[in-house]
Amino acid sequence: MTEAPALDRGARSRDAILDTAGDLMSRHGYAATSISMISSACGLPVSSIYWHFRSKDGIYVAVLERARTALLAALPPGEVPGADVAQRLDAFLAQVEDAFRRHPHGVKLLLGLGMVQQDASAAAVAEVRHYRDALVVWARDAVSSVFALRDRPEVADELARFTLRMASGTAVARWFEPDTVLETGPLRVALLALAAHHGIPLRGVPGEDAPSRGVTSRE
Amino acid sequence: MTEAPALDRGARSRDAILDTAGDLMSRHGYAATSISMISSACGLPVSSIYWHFRSKDGIYVAVLERARTALLAALPPGEVPGADVAQRLDAFLAQVEDAFRRHPHGVKLLLGLGMVQQDASAAAVAEVRHYRDALVVWARDAVSSVFALRDRPEVADELARFTLRMASGTAVARWFEPDTVLETGPLRVALLALAAHHGIPLRGVPGEDAPSRGVTSRE
DNA sequence: GTCTATAAACCGATAGAC
DNA sequence: GTCTATCGGTTTATAGAC
Structure with missing residues (x-):
């Protein structure tokens, strides 16, 4: 638990960046979300973000x-x-x-x-x-x-x-x-x-096959 | 026509800026629309834009x-x-x-x-x-x-x-x-x-007050 | 009101040590 | 893979001549 396999470090960082970027971009929009915002919000330096995703556009594609x-x-x-x-x-x-x-x-x-x-x-x-x-x-x-x-x-x-x-x-x-x-x-x-x-038959829908005054029985 | 009253010059510029800004912002979004984009698209210099509207935010408010x-x-x-x-x-x-x-x-x-x-x-x-x-x-x-x-x-x-x-x-x-x-x-x-x-009476709507088989007569 | 010129901050992206 | 430091460009916004 304390000795996490080193291979996973990168994947975990990648996920953390994606989490943060997705959150920020969905709130502020793509253009208003800067790399430095993502960096300071998830803790990892700017260059790590660029290592995982080649560009800001790459982050967006991965998030989507x-x-x-x-x-x-x-x-x-x-x-x-x-x-x-x-x-x-x-x-x-x-x-x-x-x-x-x-x-x-x-x-x-x-x-x-x-x-x-x-x-x-x-x-x-x-x-x-x-x-x-x-x-x-x-x-x-x-x-x-x-x-x-x-x-x-x-x-x-x-x-x-x-x-x-x-x-x-x-x-x-x-x-x-x-x-x-x-x-x-x-x-x-x-x-x-x-x-x-459109004339679709609605077998079993109350108020449609029984002409009961046009009210569909909800609420 | 050639001798437009000088008082209107400002108002006409203001409208031109608003036209351009509205168009650009509706296409690219607020954050992705820069003052220099607006300036080069409408011909007026950056400082004229800032003279009419005190800030980028001011442009947005005026456009809306x-x-x-x-x-x-x-x-x-x-x-x-x-x-x-x-x-x-x-x-x-x-x-x-x-x-x-x-x-x-x-x-x-x-x-x-x-x-x-x-x-x-x-x-x-x-x-x-x-x-x-x-x-x-x-x-x-x-x-x-x-x-x-x-x-x-x-x-x-x-x-x-x-x-x-x-x-x-x-x-x-x-x-x-x-x-x-x-x-x-x-x-x-x-x-x-x-x-x-919701039980609203629909006087005069075909297919509702005449129980004609559930089809509302369109297309 | 309009223009040129520029300040100060920030942007995306990269170099290179570790 | 992560870090510090930085480049070149663009951003918002302002100063001051006209």
Whole structure:
């Protein structure tokens, strides 16, 4: 415990730098985060940072890549479990909300750094798009599974876009009121209505196959 | 025309600086936009910029204030005209989409600069919140008028938040795919479903007072 | 109000001892 | 791999002539 293997020293430092850089960049944005800020915040000298990552841009790419793999690991499915639409939808919304709550950095990194696309390097732009595309694919697969949309890809696309934009908008609202959470209740109502609007059968969803006066039974 | 009154020279320069600064800051973000960039882009020397606005922060505050008044001037109502919910909703969505399309700067300024809240001055933070609050108040008044929610303020609040978050999320999507537009179709379906979910009467909306099989008649 | 010139601090990045 | 020291460039901001 006191005699940590020397081989791990570098990896641990690397992680510490990434932790600090990710935190600072998600709070201040890429441009406003300087190497010296990262250095003094994590304790390691400037040149160590440049040894691990070749440039400031390299730090950004590594931070984003790490955030992406962490987020995707926290979004296990693709196939959402559940017997009917209502169960799968609830499971899906719970997953989205949980990932959103436990990984606040990821989205803010995408936002604060994705903005800089114009100035950023090719590698950085590629990593930003990679991150974003992974989210889009995941969301499309998940809603496709929830609403059984294998033969209606354009509907799956619309529902996925809708969900992701609501999540992004909530992330924006979050830095005005930090305790803002993703409101899954209204989102649930909206997704059900959109699916119904496109003629998707909603077996097992209360208030949809039983024409009970237009109220969907929540709250 | 050639003999412009000397008194206006300063004001015209001031506007030119604000135009350039707003454009650059909305594209690169506050931190990544330097005074010398603004100077060389608008032709006026650095010291003129500092004469008009006392600091870089002062430029930011002035840019935001101008964007706010311009946006609010382009959002005329408060009271949305229309005989029934459907007409008023369409008018409201048209207004939102139009403002969103014609004032892309405003939102991006809020996003790119609102992020920097932690480092920014008190005046800057105040102006960001002022801008954001004005949008919230407008949206709440508008949806309240659309759905006749004078005695259901909590519902008006939810619908306004929902709309603004969708608009923010679309603004985010926009800098990944610049030709992204606000999808008012799905938003319309979602808002109607949310209103119905809260028991708001929707006189005159096709597919809601006539139980016609759950499809809302669009597309 | 506009210009040139410059101060003082900070930036990203590197050299080289250990 | 980590450290000190530093280079060259850019930043915000100011001084002072016009």
